[in-house]
Amino acid sequence: MSKASLIQLWVFVLGFLFCNLHKRTFDPVFRTLIALPIGWALFGICATIVYSVYFSAVSQMVFLVVLALTTLALFWANIRQGSLSRDSILLGGASLVVLTGACFLVDLLRIVTMTPDSSYMARFGQNIGLGNYEASRMVFSMWGPLVPFIHSITNLLDQKLYWQYQPVLSLDLVAIVFYTIYTVIREQKSILQSCVAATVLVSLMAISNIFLFHVFYIHVNIISALYMYLFVFALVKLQQQPGRAYELLALLSLIAFSLVRLEAPLFVIVILLVTSFRQGWSYVNRLKLIIPFTVLFVAWYARVYFILPENSDLLTKQLAITFISVLVGFGLFTIVSGLKVLDPIVKRTPFVTLIGLLLVSVTFTVIKPEHMLTSLESIVRNILLDGDWGLTWYVIFFLAAELYFASRDATERHLMFMVLVTYILLVYNLAYFTNSYRIGATDSANRLVLQALPLVLLYLSNLRFPPLLRRFGKNQEGIDHGSEGTVVTYTATDRCRWDALASKPDP
């Protein structure tokens, strides 16, 4: 077995041990599927902390020791908590066998797709592992540190390029999207119907040239898609199943997502403004999610400020200060959001965010009409014609129209819908600060759209199948829309009541 596969197995074990601590919330399949991304997230966080504190030739050794200690700590926590039952060990073992098979298959295929960006990311990342500070710091002005950190272990693998992690994570993304969509639909439909529906929806993503290219592409797109999906999914689930498990999943995913792309913290802030400042979210829960994120990233960008070379790429020193200011502002707003006097504003934060982004879009378009409209044209043209999507978006529009008219009065979909709309508005607004988006599959807006596609599929699955909660909401008004500070808990009794309500015909 190659060392590259062994590293992936180690990362999986790390993630699995973490997920196993929350086995009461995460079902076995979900626990297994998210283990690898969670493992890489922990890997990225450890690497970020180690290299932020001390960057030299021995940092790699220190980092490996930290990773090993984290694994041991999680193992110990599993033993202490009694989570490492026979079933868990069997599940972990079986998953390791499956992952080994996937790694073997990927090794056998030996497919990789590259662009110049890939070569910078890999080369600079490898230099991090060699402790070569001067020859790697440029990368921190181009992308987030997670993927370069993954490449930093290349020298330990007896390889010239570490490519195996990318297809394995891509397969994992497909599996996670399939399983989560399946579980959403399964609440209403039979196993066969749910399987067929999930297969069709996932095919819209997986059977397209652009997605297949990105499955093997050494870049940040699929990884950020994976973490953004897990982040939003965890936020949606938090509303239904509050508790530490989904809180931690959301926190780890949002941190990992922000460690992948430079602009990701902005997306995270917008998503959090839209989702966590709603009724039903307690002040404490909001703080638990947002404060660790802001503290970590203020510290990271402060560190990056001193790392950046004179001829930095995208992230300049001024931009780093702007990022820090935005994060500090967001953190402060979160802290004061508990004040009664701000209640009317806080309650309307999602709508204010949406309207604000819309106004910004209009303003930017008025200031730079040609630049912004060219970008808009490129986004539309890439989605419909030139972005290597084929018919994906046409079918999505068809299904969206069908599902919308089939369940027009559903309310739960608004959360996902707002996330998607604000995301697209932010993508459009970002064009103002860079060159206008161009026509072609590798355009950055097209890749940002790819990143959001799994969420669009999740939204489609939610469009059709929310009546369970909807009926509950209609009949038990006020219970699932608890006042600020209350936590909504659903018990087994509630579940039975939902089932009873769901079995009644539509009024």
Next chain:
Amino acid sequence: MSKIGIDKMGAALTSICMLPMPIYASSSEAIVREVVMGIGRLKLLSIIILIACLISARLVARGPSLGRKLLLGLVLLTFFAFQGRSILDAYRNTGLFQRHKTMALSDFQIVENLYHSSEFSGRNILPLLVADYMPQAKVFLYDANLYRKELLGWSGRNPDSTFVVGGYQSTMDASFKVACLGRPHIIYKGRSEEPLYIATPLSTYEEETQVFLMKDALMDYLIPGSWRVSQHE
């Protein structure tokens, strides 16, 4: 008169509907020809089928019915057929998903021509080659100003101890040049204006302790040290 008016209206409507398509033609037939050429016959047909299905679905009665199921079936059939064919075409014609023998950045860029990065093109490919294939070789350069120190550092090795300036005969003589050109090699240019002669396979450099950057009027040559030894012998 009315025909010209209809043509103009048609052209305007087509350009609005196909907003992203650059249309420079004057007659409606030319416009249609441009659109078909731009999008592709098959894709256009598939798009028309899907749009027709989208409109028809609004006309068919709501709720589960045979008509609605047939429409959904047609949409999915069109989707799977088109996407399947498109992926097959990409697999056969682009070489994107080919199996690679050597997984190294320099092989991808120099030998397989997968991409051309602006930083690592032509003579500037040296840092990638050093990183991948020269773990211990000293690299001799004929001019201190050929490379930025930062670029040499990107090789991952210490530039001060790896790269040596001067101390050797850097101009290619005619007979040695003929001998080098007779060996397996690649002349790599990429996006750069200055091409570089590189011996192939790239693993040739792996066992070398010295590598020399030489030149003639046309280009630079990256010569394995052992070749120069044999030349002198």
